[in-house]
Amino acid sequence: MLSLRTARLFVASADAGTLTAAAERLHVSQPAATKSLAQLEADLGGALFERAGRKLVLTRMGEALLPRARALLQQAEDLKSEAERWRSGEDGVLSVGAGPSVTYRLLPEAVARFYRAGRTVQLTIRAGAANALLDQVRRGALDLVAADMGEAEHDPALRVHALPEEGVAALVRPGHPALASAPPERFPLATATPPDRLARQPLPWGGERPGLVCDDFTVLALACAASDHILAAPHSVMDRLMAEHGLVPLPDTPSGLRLRPALIYRANAPQSAARDHLFDCFEAAARRA
Structure with a gap:
């Protein structure tokens, strides 16, 4: 039966020109190499080599199958290399x-x-x-x-x-009533923080439950730019949200919530x-x- 071991023997025999040299390359005994090559030819249903004394000459069948055997061995090496890259984290x-x-x-x-x-x-x-x-x-x-x-x-x-860790601050649209001293707790909250987390660590603005919950700050910012929602945002993203969506900070609204x-x-x-x-x-x- 064709296997990687017998494919290596086939290729080594073609390259070396004698079974003795092929056996030495593969570190097997000559009797074992002879037996394996004979079994491979029997399994394939034809001779791969003609014997001229000790020299091996490819038959037409051997010439046709040799490139496939080389490709099989290369695929096996590629498979090993890819597995190694997966293990080392360099691929996959x-x-x-x-x-x-x-x-x-x-x-x-x-x-x-x-x-x-x-x-x-x-x-x-x-x-x-x-x-x-x-x-x-x-x-x-x-x-x-x-x-x-x-x-x-x-x-x-x-x-x-x-x-x-980082804290959370409030952003609103320009002209928002909360900027003119309206109580911020009167206005709905827009947040990416889950409601159950807010129930344990409530914010000083917005109602008891958020009016808008979304895991995308761009969507939250767009909604707040067009409404009276108050956006709860991490300090580190405030500058970007203000620059990209025209929001402004709501002053004097410290929050104990820590992300x-x-x-x-x-x-x-x-x-x-x-x-x-x-x-x-x-x-x-x-x-x-």
């Missing part, structure tokens, strides 16, 4: 989940740093709410989540690598050089934010 796919604030402020620079380092890994990015992303990383649908850690630090199935971004992955996940390097890229982006 890394599935990453990104929470709202991370997507807006850290993800672009982290990805740019990752590829500037020459990485060949394909990154698949899935943006969304932190809780939904954490469920996916627990199931193995994501390799890594970059988002507010929430309760993940208490989950023994997860590993949590904290990034610098705690983190890099999170399964505790039993295999080692990954690509994941570790992406960690470094997110940390570098966070230091610059």
